[in-house]
Amino acid sequence: MPRRLACLVAFVLFPALASGQAITAPQPAPPRDASAKTGTARIRGHVFAADSGQPLRKVIIRAFSPELRENRSTTTDVQGAYELKDLPAGRYSLSTSKGGYVGLSYGQTRPFEAGKPLQVLDGQTIEKVDFSLPRGGVITGRIVDEYGEAVSDVAVMAMRYVFMEGRRRLSPTARSSMTNDIGEFRIFGLPPGSYYLSATLRNFMAAETDDRSGYAPTYYPGTGNVAEAQKLTVGLGQTVSDINMPLVTARTSRVSGTAVDADGRPMAGGFVSMLQRTGIAMFGMTGAQIKADGGFVIPSVAPGDYQLQATAGGGLGADGDYASTQLTVVGDDVTGVHLIGVKPSSATGRIIVDPAAAKSLQPSTIRLYISPVNPDNSLFMGSGGGKVNDDLTFELKTRPGTSVIRLGSMLPGWSLKAVRLGGADVTDAGIEFRPNENVEGIEVELTNHPAEVSGLVTNDRDEPVKDYSVVIFARDREKWNASSRYFGMGRPDQDGRFKVEALPPGRYYAVALDYVDPGDARDPDVLEKLQDKATTFTLGEGEAKVMDLKVQSGS
DSSP states (O other), X not given: OOHXXXXXXXXXXXXXXXXXXXXXXXXXXXXXXXXXXXXXXXXXXXXXXXXXXXXXXXXEEEEEETTTTEEEEEEOOTTSEEEEEEEOSEEEEXXXXXXXXXXXXXXXXXXXXXXXXXXXXXXXXXXXXXXXXXBOEEEEEEEEOTTSOBOOSEEEEEEEEEEETTEEEEXXXXXXXXXXXXXXXXXXXXXXXXXXXXXXXXXXTOOOOSOOEEEEOEETTTBSOGGGOOOEEEOTXXXXXXXXXXXXXXXXXXXXXXXXXXTSOBOTTOXXXXXXXXXXXXXXXXXXXXXXXXXXXXXXXXXXXXXXXXXXXXXXXSSSOEEEEEEEEOSSOEEEEEEEOBOOEEEEEEEEOOGGGGGGOOGGGOOEEEEESSGGGOTTTOEEEEOBOTTSEEEEEEOSEEEEEEESSOBTTBEEEEEEETTEEOTTTOEEEOXXXXXXXXXEEEESSOOEEEEOEEOTTSOBOOSOEXXXXXXXXGGOSTTOSSEEEEOOOTTSOEEEXXXXXXXXXXXXXXXXXXXXXXXXXXXXXXXXXOEEEEXXXXXXXXXXXXXXXXX
């Protein structure tokens, strides 16, 4: 069987779209009222069970267009039929979800693959956008203690390695489960694949105790070392049962100290949180309320490396005083931790646009956010949703560190052009925010002529290919970092055409692959291998480049 079908056969069925016979001709669009948000297009189809072919009712169908800021949903009826109506013209992603089944996106043919966009025109009705949902895999078992007795309220997660935030991390995927009173867990709706199983006895807001016995985060088959974890392979619709895992015992610690704000006053009523870095992933929070005198006590902390953070008023955002430190717990009590808060920095400035285009931009629709250049500093550090005033001025709150400013959501027809401070371009280098200091005079320039790359893909016989992924990345290896703007991915619409938008001007590689895991596409090791297969090109400011590519093997 060919590699592209080896994992899953007929994962999604779109016979009508493949034949091109089920789409009615678009009708002339009626005159548009600039304030109107209701469109004239429709998408219809059915959802079936892949194993029986029977219609599935109560399936949630969601249509999402980030460019249009449209998010619509509906559910299937007893015949498995659905209709999304009054849609504005644009490119939509369609997704499905129903308990016990693998949720799919339109155009998806493999587990964890990105879906394809569906291009919808004014007055158009697209029929027979059908989905065939396979039953999800299931992992069941029991979590027990060192005596073989059941442990309840253990969080059990199926995890897989993905490339995210600049490194390969073990990250939760699909669903999780909590053990019941007899220690049983059931994780369902899993796409076929290989998973690592983790079990963590949550300790959130635990009461103070002199008991130092506890459990470390545990990986199947029963180890606290992620490097010794074993994979569990789940086939299509398969149930993997009788996975019994003993928790790893560990001596816990009591972490205590004080937390004061930037003025030296106790962070009374605030909160101290500890987020554990387990293996490569970060999860497993525990914490405690800060007392009136600023003291805090966090009991029953398992050994590990933690980020300890205090926030005033109990908030986890970037608006209040906060303090943070790294802490390693090895089994002994940790006392005398002194957290001194700093005030958030204020970033103020103005949105710069071409005056001729300013009338088409509504300030209330602009959202900016601040993101750390170093992804390891991303815990509660970003600031999103900064309000832009009617005069295009803005103010954001953030925490110390070097961070970049980005658009928080797509604006139809607009993209980020540059961020400047003191006349210098800091779009990609970022701005250094120092403790208790504000940064003024930031200019965020937007353009209504965003560059885009589009085209078709053919095979070695010059035949059109309609199932592929296009990866576009900078030719400068220094721009292969996690926060880089010089990266884009595209999937073909129903006509086989891809489009990647909002890329900054520069020198690029472009490659069309029969398959690439979206979680791997940003990995520098993967990009290194793709260079020899790629086509080079240069993209100018606001350029709409059309280029056709030859599909390559992603292996």
